[in-house]
Amino acid sequence: MDELEPGILRTTFAIPFGIDHVHCYLLRSSAGGWILVDTGLGARDPEARWQPVLAQLDAPVEAIVITHMHPDHVGGARDAAEVTGAPVLQGRADHEQCARAWGDRDPQRFLEHWTTHGMPSETVAGIAAESDALVRAVHWVEEPDRLLEAGDEVDGWRVEVLPGHADGHIALFKGGVMIAGDAILGGITPTIGLYPNSRPDPLGDYLGSLERIAELAPRVAYAGHREPIPDPAARAREIAQHHEERLERTEAALGPEPRSAYEVSLALFTDELSTTLRRFATAEALAHLERLVAVGRAGRAGAAYVQAADTI
Numbered sequence: 001m002d003e004l005e006p007g008i009l010r011t012t013f014a015i016p017f018g019i020d021h022v023h024c025y026l027l028r029s030s031a032g033g034w035i036l037v038d039t040g041l042g043a044r045d046p047e048a049r050w051q052p053v054l055a056q057l058d059a060p061v062e063a064i065v066i067t068h069m070h071p072d073h074v075g076g077a078r079d080a081a082e083v084t085g086a087p088v089l090q091g092r093a094d095h096e097q098c099a100r101a102w103g104d105r106d107p108q109r110f111l112e113h114w115t116t117h118g119m120p121s122e123t124v125a126g127i128a129a130e131s132d133a134l135v136r137a138v139h140w141v142e143e144p145d146r147l148l149e150a151g152d153e154v155d156g157w158r159v160e161v162l163p164g165h166a167d168g169h170i171a172l173f174k175g176g177v178m179i180a181g182d183a184i185l186g187g188i189t190p191t192i193g194l195y196p197n198s199r200p201d202p203l204g205d206y207l208g209s210l211e212r213i214a215e216l217a218p219r220v221a222y223a224g225h226r227e228p229i230p231d232p233a234a235r236a237r238e239i240a241q242h243h244e245e246r247l248e249r250t251e252a253a254l255g256p257e258p259r260s261a262y263e264v265s266l267a268l269f270t271d272e273l274s275t276t277l278r279r280f281a282t283a284e285a286l287a288h289l290e291r292l293v294a295v296g297r298a299g300r301a302g303a304a305y306v307q308a309a310d311t312i
């Protein structure tokens, strides 16, 4: 457990895929207890996972806040609630997406999404196997105790809704400190992908969220991965620039002949990638393609994409 500043602790869990760790934060409450933000992946043995964390605290966990519905953040929500008895608070829009992704799961529709966007069948088969394994590690809460919206307060922390990395991603903001989840990261950029059942233009959403972070200009952001971000407004502008460059590369990958999002992902991410990373790459290509379509810089050809008409 690391003390980042008075009343803000960080505990880190290892995760077996992607980024190899996730941070959860503990915020001192006005009643002298702790508010837990994010929960890592679901555990086979919740007591064994959480007791060592709770044993380091001088007071009980009074509330659990989830920043977003990705497995490494919401995955341990039910476990932590069972072990602590604390209520779970989640963004309203985030909980809706969470229920669609992990509750009303439609594996066929999920796989069709990738096939439609040009992914070869063996890669799609790999995704199917991986997502079956993943869903077992997502112990989300079907009925959170409180659903949060922009402007709500959690013990003096203001809720900011910062969509993009997830449709209803929330962050907490107080006194210049942002508990950011994956809305902003240092060293790496949050993945922005288009998935079935998600909002239609996640990159457009995300560029708006980056503007919001720049406008709030926190003193520091404590994020779900990597190190604290000392100048989040500058980092937000840097990430926006990264996406502008990626939009330009995406536009350059299009021609007069239709190209699928999968093909565009091969042009954007040229390394040989694992199934998981190729899925992220394809979702990321799709998010950039949809942004280009939204602003008239690309056109559609069925489920594929072409150069904008005036550039042909």
Ligand SMILES: [Zn+2]
Pocket: 022, 070, 072, 073, 182, 224, 225
């Ligand atoms: Zn994460």
